[in-house]
Amino acid sequence: MCVRLKIIRASLVLASLLVNGIAHAATANIAVAANFAAPVKEIAQAFESESGHHLTISAGSTGKLFSQIQNGAPFDVFLAADTKTPGKAEEAGLSVPETRFTYAIGKLVLWSPDPGLVEDEASVLETDRFERIAMANPKVAPYGLATEQVIKKLDLVDTLSEKWVFGQSIGQTYQFIASGNAPLGFVALSQVFNRGKIQSGSAWIVPENMYTPLAQDVQLLKHGQNNAAATAFIAFLKSPTALAIIESFGYGLPER
Template identity: 55%
Template sequence: MRSRTSTPAAALLLFASLLLSAPLHAADLNVAVAANFTAPMQKIAEVFEKDTGHKLVLSFGSTGKFYAQIKNGAPFEVLFAADDETPARLEKEGGSVEGTRFTYAIGKLVLWSKQDGLVDDQGEILRKGTFERIAIADPKLAPYGAAAMQTLNKLGLADSLASKFVTGENIGQTYQFAATQNAQLGFVALSQVYADGRITEGSAWIVPEDLYEPIRQDVLVLNQGKDNPAAAALMDYMKGETAKKIILSYGYAL
């Protein structure tokens, strides 16, 4: 008799322990992510889901287009922007949850070619002009494109190289132009060609930070995510050591 009565009790205890160990109120979260942050965000999402049980539904694109979509009612709950101006604007316009905005990364610009040895470590190839096309993200939509134009203007090369520009809608498309060698060079985000302390392939010049304004990238919870527990969990997670290590491994500063 004792064995029969203890079995359901043991099962009940096991079920209770499973409930306690499982994440409470696991939820899906629609997240808009600037294209430059694609690789690190995919890695962060993987460990975040394992650690919290919440699932991130990620969309990647240009910050400028995300802003327009959000203003038109797109169901994004969190925005990881490629700048700090767009989140500040959304905050001022009442489109976000007050007090949630912070800088999650500071981006770095790099002149990159898939071809080994083409780009020297001083960027002198820009002055030589020995290439047919150079990819640049649309400076009106993409902060990395704006940084590229600031760099060329400071170097006095914007006008002389203008005929060689191939313009990407966002930094993801710009990288593709260079990666497929439709453009021999491209101004891209360092995170797209850098991992574990080195350039992953090709040749590159990491652009000195005094040639362009700091690319401060802010995140915030949008009004759509106000009552989603996954949004608050993600904000906390981004401030933790796991996320920070991933971000630093892709060449960003904090």
């Protein structure tokens, strides 16, 4: 009889723990810049496994995501591709004060799926070996603005002016190149780099002194200030697990 009572009590305790775990689990909506879409998926898997919380991820250009946030989109956390846009969110009262920090330093790369087109330098840009070249729209995508700066430093503005194909995000820009609509273009290093190497094709990693540093900030939005999953995810981005994933995709890590 005593054994049976112990089993029943143990079952009740386990059931209580499971119910409490489910009750405390939450779901957060994450707005993430397109360049960070791949890393955030890996980070989300680790976070969900460790915390029991759930994340819904929406990727796009930083400018368009910010516009959606301004218009009431129910995002809880905003991972931008720059520092300027999160600053605007703070000024507009859309984010929780003192939650903003730099989570990664992005890098720009000239990339082609063709293994022989880009020879680890910018010289291909001065040739007639291509008719189109892709870049992100500099008005809405920080990586597009960085590309614009590089082209000016290379003194190739006039040379390339008729060849540009513009993506509305760095994600769309990558698709233009990967699909063959443009044989090469400027994308985020994270889109073609993983575990220490370029995954395919040929590439020139643009020296970081050729463009304004691509520091990328994250912040907790007002919509997520009482969301346990959102606040836990913000904290998790500083964990050794998250930092290792970020670095594996070619990003620089901010000083803490």
